[in-house]
Amino acid sequence: MMKPTLMRPGGLPETASTPVVTPLMPSVVYASETPDRLDDQYEGRAQGYTYAREGHPNADVLARRVDAMEAAPQPGLVVGSGMAAVTAVLLGLCKAGDHVVGGDQLYGRSLRMMRDDLPRLGIATSLADPTDVGAVAAALRPETRLVLIEVVSNPTLRIADVQGIADLCRETGVLLVVDNTFTTPRAVRPFELGADVVLHSVTKLLAGHSDVTLGWVAAREADHAKAIYDFAVTTGLTPSPFDCWLAERGLMSFDLRFDRAEATAARLADHLAAQPGVKRVLYPTRPDHPDRARAQGLLQGRGCNMVSFELEGGRAEANAFTRGADQIAFAPTLGDVGTTLSHPASSSHRALTPEAREKLGMSEGFFRVSVGLEDPDALIAAFDAGLAAVAARK
Numbered sequence: 001m002m003k004p005t006l007m008r009p010g011g012l013p014e015t016a017s018t019p020v021v022t023p024l025m026p027s028v029v030y031a032s033e034t035p036d037r038l039d040d041q042y043e044g045r046a047q048g049y050t051y052a053r054e055g056h057p058n059a060d061v062l063a064r065r066v067d068a069m070e071a072a073p074q075p076g077l078v079v080g081s082g083m084a085a086v087t088a089v090l091l092g093l094c095k096a097g098d099h100v101v102g103g104d105q106l107y108g109r110s111l112r113m114m115r116d117d118l119p120r121l122g123i124a125t126s127l128a129d130p131t132d133v134g135a136v137a138a139a140l141r142p143e144t145r146l147v148l149i150e151v152v153s154n155p156t157l158r159i160a161d162v163q164g165i166a167d168l169c170r171e172t173g174v175l176l177v178v179d180n181t182f183t184t185p186r187a188v189r190p191f192e193l194g195a196d197v198v199l200h201s202v203t204k205l206l207a208g209h210s211d212v213t214l215g216w217v218a219a220r221e222a223d224h225a226k227a228i229y230d231f232a233v234t235t236g237l238t239p240s241p242f243d244c245w246l247a248e249r250g251l252m253s254f255d256l257r258f259d260r261a262e263a264t265a266a267r268l269a270d271h272l273a274a275q276p277g278v279k280r281v282l283y284p285t286r287p288d289h290p291d292r293a294r295a296q297g298l299l300q301g302r303g304c305n306m307v308s309f310e311l312e313g314g315r316a317e318a319n320a321f322t323r324g325a326d327q328i329a330f331a332p333t334l335g336d337v338g339t340t341l342s343h344p345a346s347s348s349h350r351a352l353t354p355e356a357r358e359k360l361g362m363s364e365g366f367f368r369v370s371v372g373l374e375d376p377d378a379l380i381a382a383f384d385a386g387l388a389a390v391a392a393r394k
């Protein structure tokens, strides 16, 4: 309860009842009764907050919810973005002289950390294909501290051999860090497969409305959790209470949103695969997915909400498609209530050469779709409008 002071004499009104919604608590600082009570807090005899950068109630409420979804062995931490979570893990757990292995199709900024930032700080890095446990094993060195992978690659939707890599990491004493943003605990819970650290961009499916930027991270071991917490608090990777409050609200409908988007994604994938002008479709539960058998086991039969497809043709066809499919936001994010369409060659993967993109299977006609909650028939009609615009060029 807020204590009345000279400056803020109002305090809070008396109430014999309690709110059903988590109150938003933007307070940066918390007042204590006495120095002895403050000692109790700092020394762990009493629970409480001191300064919001070190932790605040809205972040903790949200963290406990994601902890439960991920079956986190230690309490997790909410931070200011998904990249703040990646940074807190890499810099909280590694030191100069260590080596890190990353999946070769990580999210673009995670790849940049691997290529530029970690080496600049004296942490050597290698990239390896996470669908091939042999390639990851070959990349390990005696000084390898951790392996960072995503379960499903972006935007080619290849499925990592999470179990194989978890076994390899356990045998070699290397930490396994899994970014579970794309798949979410609805499809896979990496701690149950042996991951040591799990993280999310909460910005995406968990919060779900493209109105907050947040991350979450949890570790299996208490000393790893403490190292990540200390780094995040010292470097100020703190989340805003309002963002946490909004994300907690978004999370309440997460299961429903995920299931609905997934059902529509499966329908859209099958529909696109049957259309002329579409060269190929990638969706984990389709029989033609290159990692279908692994997807079935790992994702427990789920396909999630992301679909990728390739149009016949090049940039001109891609331009015609986005013009024709103008009811769909052409925007490089994922996990929103609305469907979004992204074109890796002109956005997330524009820094690669056309040859490097081609090697990854990303031509100028390649699109990634994050399916939202629209009426499925209306959504399919919007895609058909895009395909019709491409066909009209001929």
Ligand SMILES: Cc1ncc(COP(=O)(O)O)c(C=O)c1O
Pocket (backbone or CB within 6 Å): 081, 082, 083, 084, 107, 150, 154, 179, 181, 182, 200, 201, 202, 203, 204, 213, 214, 215
């Ligand atoms: C798989 C994955 N990890 C991490 C991030 C970074 O998250 P944020 O944008 O919240 O920093 C993203 C963002 O798109 C992502 O797709």
